[in-house]
Amino acid sequence: MTQAEIKLCSLLLQEHFGEIVEKIGTYLIRTGTQPLRMIISDTGLLLDQVKKALCVLIQHNLVTYQLQKRGFVEYEAQCKRVLRILRYPRYIYTAKTLYNDTGELIVEELLLNGKMTMSAVVRKVADRLTETMEDGKTMDYADVSNTFVRLADTHFVQRCPLVPETPESPDAPPPPAPTLVINEKDMYVVPRLNLVGKGKRRRSCDEEENGEHKAKKQKQDGESSEPPPDDGIYWQVNIDRFHQHFRDQGIVSAVANRMDQIFRSLPAGYNIVKQVLDQYLTLLADDPLEFVGKSGDSGGGMYTVNLHKALASLATATLESIVEERFGSRCARIFRLLLRKKHLEQKQVEDFAMIPAKEAKDMLYKMLSENFVSLQEIPKTPDHAPSRTFYLYTVNVLSSARMLLHRCYKSVANLMERRQYETKENKRLLEKSQRVEAILASMQATGAEDAQLQEIEEMITAPERQQLETLKRNVNKIDASENQVDETIFVLESFIESTVKKP
Amino acid sequence: MAGRGRGRGRGQMTFNVEAVGIGKGDALPPPTLQPSPLFPPLEHRAAPLPGGEEGEYMLALKQELRGAMKGLPYFVKPGAPRRDIERYSDKYQISSPVDSAIDWNPDWRRLPRELKIRVRRLRKGTTILIPKCKQRVALDKEETIKKLESLEKKEEEVPSEEEEEKEEEEEGKEEEEEEYDEEEHEEETDYIMSYFDNGEDFGADSDDNMDEAVY
DSSP states (O other), X not given: OOHHHHHHHHHHHXXXXXXXXXXXXXXXXXXXXXXXXXXXXXXXXXXXXXXXXXXXXXXXXXXXXXXXXXXXXXXXEOHHHHHGGGGHHHHHHHHHHHHHHHHHHHHHHHHHHSOEEHHHHHHHHHHHHHHHSOTTOOOBHHHHHHHHHHHHHTTSEEEOOBOOOOOOOSSSOOOSSOOOXXXXXXXXXXXXXXXXXXXXXXXXXXXXXXXXXXXXXXXHHHHHSOOOTTTTOEEEEOHHHHHHHHHHHHXXXXXXXXXXXXXXXXXXXXXXXXXXXXXXXXXXXXXXXXXXXXXXOGGGOOEEEXXXXXXXXXXHHHHHHHHHHHHOHHHHHHHHHHHHHSEEOHHHHHHHHTOOHHHHHHHXXXXXXXXXXXXXXXXXXXXOOGGGEEEEEEOOHHHHHHHHHHHHHHHHHHHHHHHHHHHHHTHHHHHXXXXXXXXXXXXXXXXXXHHHHHHXXXXXXXXXXXXXXXXXXXXXXXXXXXXXXXXXXXHHHHHHHHXXXXX | OTTXXXXXXXXXXXXXXXXXXXXXXXXXXXXXXXXXXXXXXXXXXXXXXXXXXXXXXXXXHHHHHHXXXXXXXXXXOOOOOOOSSOOGGGGTSOOOOOTTOXXXXXXXXGSOGXXXXXXXXXXXXXXXXXXXXXXXXXXXXXXXXXXXXXXHSOSOOOOOEEEEEEOOSSSOOEEEEEEOOXXXXXXXXXXXXXXXXXXTTTTTSOOOOTTSOOO
16 A cells, blocks of 8 residues: 555545544554554554444444454455545435435445445435425335335445354354355345335424433334344445446446537437447447447347456546646647557657657656656667667556556545645634524524624624635635546546456 | 766766757756755646536535534544543533443444443443453452442442453463443433533633733
8 A cells, every 4th residue: 555545544534533543544554454452552542442443444344354263353454445435425426316315315324324224224214305305294115115125236235244144052152253254146135124114304392302312212212122124134335336337437428429429319218220220339349449349240240348448548538638737738749649659759759749859858858757658768789778779758558547546646635634724724713603603593493583693693704704705615626626536536546457457 | 987987078877868859968957956846836727627516516415424424423532531620510511422432333243252342321320431451450450449439329230241352362361351331421400401601611712802902
């Protein structure tokens, strides 16, 4: 794990789970697999704090444990999975576009809680949806269940590995840690539940109650009811499936951009005449982008989508765009030239790009110094004498992608730090405005006059208001940037992953 | 061997500089003697962020998620700093969850046994939480303290469970864990907690405007 990744993981953990969890998570990412006592001794935290933090991390699938042969348990952090926290908004939004608000809330609850049983999810989502509905209307459990089943069928949510149901011999003591197993076939099987009920609206009188009382009631409820019928069957979000969806989306939109004309004239639905379909397929297959390949003519032709090429094209397009934005359009021209021709000499670059020598030199060196381009030596003689060696400029897409990915991680870490700094600087003002808003809300609820409301509003002076506006604008901009960089991270990571050979 | 002497031909390099395009007599940029500036001047302005409904919605989602996570029990807050003096108002303040409690109910069947913590139970009566420790010596002291405290209070004492975990390791250390029932002090009062102000915040606000005289 690179320093940049570790730093980003630590910032994400701190922002979402607090400092204690962050300390332990970062420690595990840095030092690898460790048993409990090592964690306690190396981090210097209290035993209970460490236990709590580990429970949280395991619950959210950020840390896994394994029972070693010698009888102790070791914990391992999943650095890549921690980085995915950045992508949570995208998962939730995608669920919304595919399965509407119900789907959105299901995915959101699962992400917020790590893993949940289906009955718990359904109940919570129904309650949340009921809150937003008009008075008198409630959300039926059946609707939520249906959406959940659809999510499971399309593999967007999956079952977590289960505790094995081995018949325990009375002699053998229970193991210090369960070894969780899951059968591939069972991963998307929805338990047969008969969830009957409607969402409950939180009554307004509840809000006035003492927080303790409410918690007490809930606890009593939880203790008195029997275990739910799907006890022990937990569900989690299937991140890889979402990634598949993003990838497909990316490829489709890339091809759509390319074939603008054709796409517009295509009729909706899939009933296209065969000849027309043939024409389009040929067009796609012949396209220099090589997204679609034709292999063989049996049955009228076998067409495949070349995923590797598609991902490579997407990554390359990202690289080109970055060069263009960072160095200017002329540099971009040279870059694209090098991508096409693979290896070029200094002189050739000047000729092909039609850029004067001095400028071309300057641009090439700039890109070289930032590692977008590299030099390839081709010796003419065995003694590698410099005067008798070709030096060719080339672009190594894979290594440039890795370099850029690393840079992306750094960027997001910087963005997060800046955002936290801005928020901290204005902490007092933010608290004040929150207090004023709370007062305003309570006064409006009890029916206050406009004059009184005006008075309260004036507690925040005009320059303070200005400051708050600026802060809000900055924080929004930074947040949006983080989302944007994460999209680039996704494209680059997908490409790099596709080049790594799976064992 | 050749070209080892310094100053013999300015800027000699191992490769033929002409091949890369540096002509003879061209002025090379001066050597860099310090790390690049922290905020290098931006030559090309960054492209504007893509706005649009999708971007706005995801932004809102992100901020909501952040806020929501801070309120969940998964956000482990460091314990409140111990007050040096016991105050009367402590009885009436809603205490933040103590370190050793865990506010949510994980499925303990799925977790290693060594991670088990007593879940917070709300019951009448108090027991002062005693932090767990590994050494045997301190354990005896704890037991004594506990006994004393249980005698002091007239509430029912919750028997503590003792779990022993043996680790099969070279050291052969034995960790004894005692789990104490942790109860939250709950008194029914007619007073709304939030109205109680123990006056600690008075004077804590910073006086930014020193123009006004303070009497």
